[in-house]
Amino acid sequence: MHSFESSPNFKYEEKMLNIWGSHYRNTCRLSTILILISNHDNWYESSQTERDIISNVLRDNDKTGIAKVLDDSKFFDKHL
Numbered sequence: 737m738h739s740f741e742s743s744p745n746f747k748y749e750e751k752m753l754n755i756w757g758s759h760y761r762n763t764c765r766l767s768t769i770l771i772l773i774s775n776h777d778n779w780y781e782s783s784q785t786e787r788d789i790i791s792n793v794l795r796d797n798d799k800t801g802i803a804k805v806l807d808d809s810k811f812f813d814k815h816l
Contacts (some may be wrong), residue, residue: 768793773805 768790772779779787791812794802803811 765793765795765798769798769802773802776806776811 772790782790791799799812803809808814
């Protein structure tokens, strides 16, 4: 990537940037899933704001999968 000093010369291919952005979002989402599963007990100690942020990162099918892994089908319903 370019530094701010070189911003006037900053050029990118929009298609490649969109692909990179999509991979970045998926990496963040999957990382969030792994952290949530491995630290699900800390969910109860999280603030409502933190829970909302995490919940907004996840897709509905992510939430279903996490609930299955945790063997708690109502995990998000009970704790949001």
